[in-house]
Amino acid sequence: MKAITLLGSTGSIGTQTLDIVAQYPDKFRIVGLAAGNNVEMLADQIRQFRPSIAAIAAEDKLPALQAAIQDLNPQPILVAGSAGVIEVARYGDAETVVTGIVGCAGLLPTIAAIEAGKDIALANKETLIAGGPVVLPLVEKHGVKLLPADSEHSAIFQCLQGVPQGGLRKILLTASGGAFRDWPVEKLPEVTVADALKHPNWSMGRKITVDSATLMNKGLEVIEAHFLFGLDYDNIEIVIHPQSIIHSLIELQDTSVLAQLGWTDMRLPLLYALSWPDRIYTDWERLDLVKAGSFTFREPDHQKYPCMQLAYAAGKAGGSMPAVLNAANEQAVALFLEEKIRFLDIPRCIEWVCDRHQNDNCTNPSLDDILAADQWARQEVLTATKNLATSPQMISLH
Numbered sequence: 001m002k003a004i005t006l007l008g009s010t011g012s013i014g015t016q017t018l019d020i021v022a023q024y025p026d027k028f029r030i031v032g033l034a035a036g037n038n039v040e041m042l043a044d045q046i047r048q049f050r051p052s053i054a055a056i057a058a059e060d061k062l063p064a065l066q067a068a069i070q071d072l073n074p075q076p077i078l079v080a081g082s083a084g085v086i087e088v089a090r091y092g093d094a095e096t097v098v099t100g101i102v103g104c105a106g107l108l109p110t111i112a113a114i115e116a117g118k119d120i121a122l123a124n125k126e127t128l129i130a131g132g133p134v135v136l137p138l139v140e141k142h143g144v145k146l147l148p149a150d151s152e153h154s155a156i157f158q159c160l161q162g163v164p165q166g167g168l169r170k171i172l173l174t175a176s177g178g179a180f181r182d183w184p185v186e187k188l189p190e191v192t193v194a195d196a197l198k199h200p201n202w203s204m205g206r207k208i209t210v211d212s213a214t215l216m217n218k219g220l221e222v223i224e225a226h227f228l229f230g231l232d233y234d235n236i237e238i239v240i241h242p243q244s245i246i247h248s249l250i251e252l253q254d255t256s257v258l259a260q261l262g263w264t265d266m267r268l269p270l271l272y273a274l275s276w277p278d279r280i281y282t283d284w285e286r287l288d289l290v291k292a293g294s295f296t297f298r299e300p301d302h303q304k305y306p307c308m309q310l311a312y313a314a315g316k317a318g319g320s321m322p323a324v325l326n327a328a329n330e331q332a333v334a335l336f337l338e339e340k341i342r343f344l345d346i347p348r349c350i351e352w353v354c355d356r357h358q359n360d361n362c363t364n365p366s367l368d369d370i371l372a373a374d375q376w377a378r379q380e381v382l383t384a385t386k387n388l389a390t391s392p393q394m395i396s397l398h
């Protein structure tokens with residue numbers, strides 16, 4: 001039985017992971033849980049899965065959590081704050097830590113888990129995009145496995161099983177095209193948060209759903225693929241595949257192309273990250289190609305969606321630039337979700353901040369350099385958006 005710790009247990013990734021654990025109680029057990037501030041849901045999860053330890057990041061919510069489960073015997077260890085989340089990440093005999101925290105907030109807990117010798121089932125892509133230069137050497141040093149749970153990277157990982165070293169020539173990342181894929185570009189200036197949260201194919205958390213709408217999710221996934229699979233950026237391509245049935249493809253040195261297909265169900269990549277190298281029988285809906293219907297493909301529209309090229313540029317710049325891109329995006333998306341900036345201000349902010357980091361890019365960043373770049377970028381976005389109306393140079397940065 002595999003012992004698992006789940007970070008971000010109350011979110012989309014977290015609840016789907018717990019669905020899997022509930023379906024396979026003979027294969028998985030929960031050692032630790034960590035959430036942000038949803039104390040009610042975390043209490044219910046503690047009651048159902050009986051972890052040894054649980055954390056709530058929002059320190060002021062700890063008394064409510066203690067009260068909500070005071071009848072349980074035995075009591076789990078309850079901790080709070082960022083330090084508490086890190087304690088859960090490194091705790092006990094968990095073999096695998098599932099990283100379902102959203103954003104760069106997942107970086108330090110993921111590092112703690114790696115340093116405690118735990119394998120990582122990686123859903124939290126921001127951790128790798130921002131922290132790749134530090135995370136990958138730690139994975140190597142501690143001899144742990146970094147198993148992709150993001151659907152595209154799981155697809156690539158699945159296709160790579162059995163491919164000899166050096167056999168991989170190109171990665172083709174598929175993209176749904178997001179909420180505005182069929183909208184004319186002229187309508188984008190006025191889109192609302194509600195519009196952006198209507199993903200055509202997947203049900204996900206708010207931040208990643210906006211990232212899918214700006215295509216920054218795909219840009220981030222290009223960087224994620226570079227770090228996970230070691231290909232140059234020129235050999236990582238994006239193709240729009242509106243049906244989201246082909247979850248990505250790899251081209252081999254002899255031009256053969258392999259793909260992984262399935263319904264849009266994140267439980268499958270999550271399950272494989274937990275079961276690898278084994279395959280577990282499921283009674284889930286099996287793919288029916290006739291029911292799935294036609295598959296279509298088209299070029300990404302880089303004029304309509306500048307975020308992809310911003311991500312390629314940041315990835316190629318390397319160093320602390322991906323951390324700056326990621327943090328600027330996180331801050332801009334948060335402001336958009338708070339209705340403080342418009343949808344098209346998201347790429348404008350990101351380009352503005354990345355441009356201002358060029359001369360300060362740290363080529364071999366330490367963890368402290370990455371954390372400093374992250375904080376600087378967030379503050380730059382806050383500053384830039386204060387003067388958005390008076391910063392014409394933001395518009396001319398393209």
Ligand SMILES: NC(=O)c1ccc[n+]([C@@H]2O[C@H](COP(=O)([O-])OP(=O)(O)OC[C@H]3O[C@@H](n4cnc5c(N)ncnc54)[C@H](OP(=O)(O)O)[C@@H]3O)[C@@H](O)[C@H]2O)c1
Pocket residue numbers: 007008009010011012013014034035036037038039057085099100101102103105123124125126149150151202203204205206207208266
């Ligand atoms: N959703 C998907 O299908 C999907 C697919 C591929 C990759 N991913 C990646 O997986 C990650 C999570 O995405 P999601 O869609 O599951 O997000 P989500 O639904 O917004 O859930 C985020 C989770 O993180 C918790 N959290 C937030 N800040 C935290 C902090 N500082 N410390 C501890 N926990 C914190 C939240 O807790 P509370 O809710 O209790 O505040 C929640 O449990 C993201 O990096 C995303 O890119 C998601």
Ligand SMILES: C[C@](O)(CO)[C@H](O)COP(=O)(O)O
Pocket residue numbers: 150151152174175176177178202204208212213217218266
């Ligand atoms: C589900 C998913 O893997 C989240 O990253 C997928 O990438 C989302 O769809 P999109 O192609 O980015 O719109």
Ligand SMILES: [Mn+2]
Pocket residue numbers: 150151152221
């Ligand atoms: Mn994805």
